[in-house]
Amino acid sequence: MSDVSFIPPRPGLPAGTAAERRDAARNRERLLAAARELIADCGAEGLTMDRLAEHAGVGKGTVFRRFGSRAGLMLTLLSESEADFQSRFMFGPPPLGPGAPGLERLIAFGAERISYVMEFGDLVLAAEHASRGRFEAPAAVLWHRHIEILLREEGFGPDPWLMAGSLAATLDPERLLSLVKVHGIAPDRLAASWRDLVTRVVREA
Amino acid sequence: MSDVSFIPPRPGLPAGTAAERRDAARNRERLLAAARELIADCGAEGLTMDRLAEHAGVGKGTVFRRFGSRAGLMLTLLSESEADFQSRFMFGPPPLGPGAPGLERLIAFGAERISYVMEFGDLVLAAEHASRGRFEAPAAVLWHRHIEILLREEGFGPDPWLMAGSLAATLDPERLLSLVKVHGIAPDRLAASWRDLVTRVVREA
DNA sequence: CATCTAAACGGACTGCGGTCCGCTTATTAT
DNA sequence: ATAATAAGCGGACCGCAGTCCGTTTAGATG
Numbered sequence: 001m002s003d004v005s006f007i008p009p010r011p012g013l014p015a016g017t018a019a020e021r022r023d024a025a026r027n028r029e030r031l032l033a034a035a036r037e038l039i040a041d042c043g044a045e046g047l048t049m050d051r052l053a054e055h056a057g058v059g060k061g062t063v064f065r066r067f068g069s070r071a072g073l074m075l076t077l078l079s080e081s082e083a084d085f086q087s088r089f090m091f092g093p094p095p096l097g098p099g100a101p102g103l104e105r106l107i108a109f110g111a112e113r114i115s116y117v118m119e120f121g122d123l124v125l126a127a128e129h130a131s132r133g134r135f136e137a138p139a140a141v142l143w144h145r146h147i148e149i150l151l152r153e154e155g156f157g158p159d160p161w162l163m164a165g166s167l168a169a170t171l172d173p174e175r176l177l178s179l180v181k182v183h184g185i186a187p188d189r190l191a192a193s194w195r196d197l198v199t200r201v202v203r204e205a
Numbered sequence: 206m207s208d209v210s211f212i213p214p215r216p217g218l219p220a221g222t223a224a225e226r227r228d229a230a231r232n233r234e235r236l237l238a239a240a241r242e243l244i245a246d247c248g249a250e251g252l253t254m255d256r257l258a259e260h261a262g263v264g265k266g267t268v269f270r271r272f273g274s275r276a277g278l279m280l281t282l283l284s285e286s287e288a289d290f291q292s293r294f295m296f297g298p299p300p301l302g303p304g305a306p307g308l309e310r311l312i313a314f315g316a317e318r319i320s321y322v323m324e325f326g327d328l329v330l331a332a333e334h335a336s337r338g339r340f341e342a343p344a345a346v347l348w349h350r351h352i353e354i355l356l357r358e359e360g361f362g363p364d365p366w367l368m369a370g371s372l373a374a375t376l377d378p379e380r381l382l383s384l385v386k387v388h389g390i391a392p393d394r395l396a397a398s399w400r401d402l403v404t405r406v407v408r409e410a
Numbered sequence: 411c412a413t414c415t416a417a418a419c420g421g422a423c424t425g426c427g428g429t430c431c432g433c434t435t436a437t438t439a440t
Numbered sequence: 441a442t443a444a445t446a447a448g449c450g451g452a453c454c455g456c457a458g459t460c461c462g463t464t465t466a467g468a469t470g
Contacts, residue, residue, distance in 0.1 A: 020447090020448090021435090021436055021437075021447060021448065022436070022437095023435075023436070023447095023448070023449085024436095024447075024448060024449095027448085027449085048425080048426065048427085049426080049427060049428080050425085050426080050427090053450090053451090058449080058450080059449055059450030059451055060427095060428090060450070060451065060452095061429085061430085061431095061448090061449060061450055061451070062448075062449055062450070064427090064428065064429080065447095065448070065449075069427075069428075070426095070427065070428090133383060133387065134379070135379075135380060135383045135387075136383075136387065158397070158398070158401050159394065159397070159398050159401070162384075162390070162394065162395070162398040163398060163401070163402065165380070165384070166375040166398060166399075166402055169374050169375050169377055169380050170371040170374050170375065172374055172377070174339070174340075175340060175370070175374050178338060178340045178341075179367075179370070182338070182340075182341065185367070189364065189367065190367070192363070192364070193363070193364050193367040193368060193371065194371075196363050196364070196368070197368065197371055197406065200405050200406050200408065201402065201405050201406070203405065203408070225417090225418095226417065226418070226465090226466055226467075227466070227467090228417095228418070228419085228465075228466065229417080229418060229419095229466095232418085232419090253455080253456065253457085254456080254457060254458080255455080255456075255457090258420090258421095263419080263420080264419055264420030264421055265420070265421065265422095265457095265458090266418090266419065266420055266421070266459085266460085266461095267418075267419055267420070269457085269458065269459080270417095270418070270419080273458095274457075274458075275456095275457065275458090
């Protein structure tokens with residue numbers, strides 16, 4: 001499953017770039033280690049680019065050269081779990097992966113996504129704060145397509161692409177986190193509501 | 206209709222505060238005028254607090270004393286049209302206002318909201334970038350309640366409050382704007398998709 | 411009018427994300 | 441080994457939102 005990578009190992013750089021220099025690789029590792037350390041200590045919000053640079057013992061410019069932006073850094077930190085999530089719903093066992101009917105896969109997808117956000121919430125949030133467009137991020141596009149395909153599989157008529165976007169919007173991390181952390185809603189209830197929503201949307205096509 | 210104000214005339218200040226001083230009032234007018242001017246010239250993104258202060262001939266501290274934050278300023282600029290929108294769906298004529306069946310009111314609500322975002326998009330976006338929680342803003346809470354009430358009116362069973370939130374998330378301004386501006390989707394198509402969505406959700410309760 | 415006080419004021423200051431550009435260094439070719 | 445070159449590097453610098461605090465002033469009181 002790891003031979004299909006939707007998240008490049010060094011995001012931001014074009015695919016066919018020459019191998020990176022030794023010192024660059026070393027600094028990247030240093031930075032990632034320092035970042036995880038800082039996040040463990042101060043939380044994702046407490047990670048600033050200056051502090052990261054200092055903590056890793058490199059210049060600030062280096063941080064931005066590596067990751068492009070704060071969001072890019074967060075994305076890199078997430079890439080492993082993100083890729084795992086992706087491969088699970090694309091190639092994994094049913095009901096999340098192929099083999100189950102579309103509706104069941106939709107339901108499972110929502111539940112998984114909710115769990116994912118519960119686990120990596122603040123990281124995801126920080127990654128989303130990217131300068132431009134949370135809807136154009138490669139991962140977001142992929143879910144969108146995924147939902148659209150499942151809708152079509154269920155014979156959904158009018159405008160599957162738009163409806164897929166609407167459903168995806170429903171799983172917005174900021175919203176989910178606010179529901180759980182501010183309003184004290186149990187994640188299970190979120191999953192149940194998602195199940196209800198997609199069931200109604202798909203019903204009798 | 207204007208005797209019910211959900212948006213205080215001077216947001217951020219407690220209700221029972223003494224009348225503001227003359228100079229303060231004058232500065233507030235100056236600031237609002239300058240802000241509208243700057244937005245007309247440079248767009249909402251081009252409005253920075255420093256430029257606004259300079260343009261209005263006041264100190265920067267004054268700007269923040271008046272509006273609390275950039276988002277607060279944007280909210281103030283929007284308050285008139287926002288209040289108008291609110292009063293229309295709460296007290297106005299059907300199908301948006303009371304008198305029509307819940308489903309029709311829901312459909313009309315989405316359509317109106319889409320138009321609203323198309324008209325004031327960048328303002329809304331800038332206002333939403335408030336420091337904490339776009340879901341706790343008074344206006345957002347109000348729509349949420351509104352949708353919930355209409356769902357209940359249609360006999361929606363399981364979890365009307367959560368479902369209302371999901372439906373509201375579907376109308377997220379950033380998403381709508383991205384669809385129209387990046388993907389070139391016609392607003393009518395958005396409205397049609399919304400109609401389809403709420404119809405399916407409400408169908409046979 | 412003089413006095414007093416709370417509100418309003420202004421702008422220097424902080425911390426942030428992000429950019430720029432001259433210097434350094436790993437790597438490759440000769 | 442040496443020279444050439446492109447990649448990497450660092451940190452000064454920018455514009456931004458938001459804060460702080462000493463100073464000014466509107467307006468009420470006697």
